[in-house]
Amino acid sequence: MATLRDVAREAGVSVATASRAINGLGNVTAPTKAAVMAAVKKLNFVPHSGARSLTRRKTDTVGVILPDLFGEFFSEIIRGIDLVAHESGMHLLLGNMHGSTHETAAAIAAMRGRVDGLLVMPPDLKPELLADYLDPALPTVLLNYDAGSLDLPFVAVDNYHGAYAMTEALLARGARQVVHIAGPKHNRDARDRQRGFADAMAKIAKISNPAILPGDFSEESGVKAAQLLVQGQLPADAVFAANDQMAVGLIAGLAEAGKSVPGDVMVAGFDDIPLARHLNPSLSTMQVHIDRLGSTAMMMLLRILRGETLGGASATILTPTLVARGTTGGAAIPAAVAAAGALPT
Amino acid sequence: MATLRDVAREAGVSVATASRAINGLGNVTAPTKAAVMAAVKKLNFVPHSGARSLTRRKTDTVGVILPDLFGEFFSEIIRGIDLVAHESGMHLLLGNMHGSTHETAAAIAAMRGRVDGLLVMPPDLKPELLADYLDPALPTVLLNYDAGSLDLPFVAVDNYHGAYAMTEALLARGARQVVHIAGPKHNRDARDRQRGFADAMAKIAKISNPAILPGDFSEESGVKAAQLLVQGQLPADAVFAANDQMAVGLIAGLAEAGKSVPGDVMVAGFDDIPLARHLNPSLSTMQVHIDRLGSTAMMMLLRILRGETLGGASATILTPTLVARGTTGGAAIPAAVAAAGALPT
DNA sequence: CGTCATACCGTAACCGGTTACACGAGCAAA
DNA sequence: TTTGCTCGTGTAACCGGTTACGGTATGACG
Structure with missing residues (x-):
């Protein structure tokens, strides 16, 4: 060469x-x-871009560290990031922490000298640990993580109020006995959603100990929850799953047991993955523009890299919006119309 | 620092x-x-890994250049690549050609000095052009692309025989008037699938000019195809879409027009995206292990980087398998069972 | 005690670019 | 003619590591 x-x-x-x-x-x-x-x-x-970035002290690359690469959630995030990164001629270096804390440290360390900034999504990491791993000199934006004590910029989804709103909507539809399927115990999103659910039940329905079934965000755990629900004779007129993936499994499990949705029981999810609107009946859920999570984080990072100060905008909260569909007996928009983009569902 | x-x-x-x-x-x-x-x-x-890789002449990174980042197809590929890359401590540098030929050249050039090898997926690029862009000294494996004249290692899906098999299956189910919805004109996958369809129709059903509707792999184009089909009074007892995405739109469009699937018309797709089994009725399709596309390509690249010679294994063809589901009246496996992983659908 | 192998360690040259600084030429103004 | 600028170009010092090579001290051995 x-x-x-x-x-x-x-x-x-x-x-x-x-x-x-x-x-x-x-x-x-x-x-x-x-x-x-x-x-x-x-x-x-x-x-030779490697040599180039050595002297320039600029790599034109941002590191993206995700907990995993499985499912539409992460691919949408990456797409969102790439969208704005590409506009500024930035490249993406992918890091994967594969669920392990040790790997997280390794992934972050490996980025040193390869990237100008970092986008990190550590859904189940304690802030103190995170602070240890991160290089304070390297501009970093957190994805879907409220740094709390650390004052790092972040963009997050308002899981709490989203769950609250969905629970409220279920109650408004006449449900009394709403069961929640929780996400992984240590997962922040899951915990916030559960809190939102519990608070809504307490404040609106005056039910202080609503039924909560365990789950882990996977489809299988949704199926299991359905089985628990039916076999355990748990009275329920609505089930609110902490994410769509579990809601999908739940619906399948309920169908298996001969329960009709929304006839016997209403179902709601969270995230609005593309699959949601294609189910039959279509899934009511809290719509999160997942790609925006990525793109706004990337935009924040770019501004930091350009030396701008973020000021009050150092924390962006994305508010999910309620999408009422078939599984709550709501306005079931014909799939064809929705697919054609005629309606902004 | x-x-x-x-x-x-x-x-x-x-x-x-x-x-x-x-x-x-x-x-x-x-x-x-x-x-x-x-x-x-x-x-x-x-x-500082940047400096390190300069003297070592090794970056422990592979570049991945994809035509786009949209949809489950690409995220599955990335996941497959990451799976084996991670085992060998390799990192992934993402490049996106955003559909444009010019960007492709730029994306490849930008990789110089940042990666040890390249994984490229150029679905609509002429081989000669590709040869111009690629650095012969940089180990490269092509994704889903038969290099033909170039003798670059590649891993591809046998689109032709997959489409042939699906068409055959539709005919075996009693269909006579099978309509094909094609993919983008310049896309190799789409062309191969169309050829497989046409050949099967000619050889098995002795129909030399089967009906072919235009499409572009998007869901919307599936909806449009449904409208054409119905309004044009095109006689059809089965429709074979060149990918699942279009099949999804097609089904929605047919439902909109009051046609029942598979009662009035059977439907089949290609790819087996996760969504396929969750439709109601579930979508019959050709199953491609998309993640394997990525992981086998990565394994090939690793072997090249280790100095091994690929020998006869420099081309890997993945054969898709037929999955008969509800839209062709096939064995409709209860979704709950499938989701629980009890059956290897 | 001299010789030599061995094990540690330091000096300095690289990897492939960027860029501060110096230098010479050309030209206008004094 | 001398001074002073500007403009184009070259020299060499970096960026932050790795590593070939040479030097020194130590212990074994004759």
């Missing part, structure tokens, strides 16, 4: 001149520039 | 010794190693 010195020699100039010519930094005569460019073509020289 | 020289100074040794101690390359006394480690802790030094 040709290096800059090769090009310089070929063009009969110094490396400095070659560099200037290639980067168009002025101060180069037209003929010499042409000579350099000819040499570039001839040797088909491609600049 | 502390550099290696800082550490060396702090520990009272030379940079060479510090480097050796940190990397555990022997030839360092236990006490001096301890001193270095202490300095590392004290300054909390994290090695």
Whole structure:
């Protein structure tokens, strides 16, 4: 592979001149520039971005560290990030913590010297630990994580009020005995959603100990919850799953047991994954623009990198909106219309 | 940020010794190693991977260049790649060609000096162009692309025989007038699938000019196809969409027009995206293990990087398998059972 | 005690670019 | 002619690591 010195020699100039010519930094005569460019073509020289970023102290890359890569949730986030990263000519270096705390540290450390900033989503990590791992000198934006004590910028979803609103809606539809299927115990999103549910039940329905079934955000755990519900003879006229994935499993499990939705029991989820509107009946859920989670975080990071100060905007809370569909007996928008984009569902 | 020289100074040794101690390359006394480690802790030094890869001429990173990041297809590929990359301690640098040829060149060029190898998926690029962009010295594996004249290793899906098999299955179910919804004209996958369909119709049903509706792999184009079908009074007892996404739109459109599936018309797709089994009725389709597309490509690349020779295995063809579900009146496996993983659907 | 192998360690040259600074040429003003 | 600028270019010092090579001290051995 040709290096800059090769090009310089070929063009009969110094490396400095070659560099200037290639980067168009002025101060180069037209003929010499042409000579350099000819040499570039001839040797088909491609600049070595690694070396480049070493001196420039800029990599034009941001590191993205996610807990996992499974499912639409993460792919939507990545897409959102890429959307705005691409506009600014930034690249994405993917890190995956694969659920383990130890790997998280490794993933962050491996980013040193490869990225200009970091986008981290640590859904089940204690803030203190996170602070240890992160390099204070490296601009970092947290995804879906309220840093609390740390004063790192972040963008998060208002899980609490979302869950509250959904519970309220179920109650308004006439449900009395609403059961919640919780997410993983240590997961912050899950805990906030559960709190929102419990508070709504207490404040609105005056029920202080609503039934809560365990779950782990997976489809299987939704199926299991359905079985528990039916076999345990748990009285329920509505079930609110902490995410759509579980709601999908739940509905399948209920159908298996001969329960009809929403006839016998209403069902609601959270996230509005693409699948939700295609179910039959379609799934009522809290719509989160997952891609926006990624794109706004990336925009915040870009502004930090440009040296702007975020000021009050250092924390962005995305409010999910309620989408009433078939599983709560709501306005069931014909799938074809929704798919064609005629309605902003 | 502390550099290696800082550490060396702090520990009272030379940079060479510090480097050796940190990397555990022997030839360092236990006490001096301890001193270095202490300095590392004290300054909390994290090695600068950028600089490291410059001298090592190894980045421990592979570049992944995809045409887009939209939908489950790509996220599954990335997940598959990450799965095996992670095992070998490799990182992923994402490049996105955003559909444009010009961007493709830029994306590839930007990888120079940042990666040890490349995974490229250029579904609508001519081989000659691709050859121009690619650096022959950089190990590259093509995703879902038969390089033909270029002798680059690749892993691809046997779209032709998959489509042939699906068409055959529809005919075996008694369909006579099978309509195909094609994918984007310039897309190789789409063209191969269309060829498989046409050949099967000709050979098995002796129909040489089967009806083919235009599409672009999007859900909307499936809806449009349904409208064309109904309004155009096109006789059809089965519709074979070139991918699942379009099949989903198609089904919604048919339902809108009052057509029942599979009663009035059977429907089949291609890919087996996760959504497929959750539709009601569930979608018959050709199952492609999309994640394997990514993981096998990554494994091939790793072997090349390790200096092994691929030999005959330089081309891997993944054969899709037929999954008969509800939309062709096939064995409709209860969703709950399938979700629980009791059956390997 | 001299010789030599061995094990540790330091000096300095690299990897492939960028860029501060110096230098010479050309030209206008004094 | 001398001074002073500007403009184009070259020299060399970086960026932050790795590593070839050479030096020194130590112990074994004749």
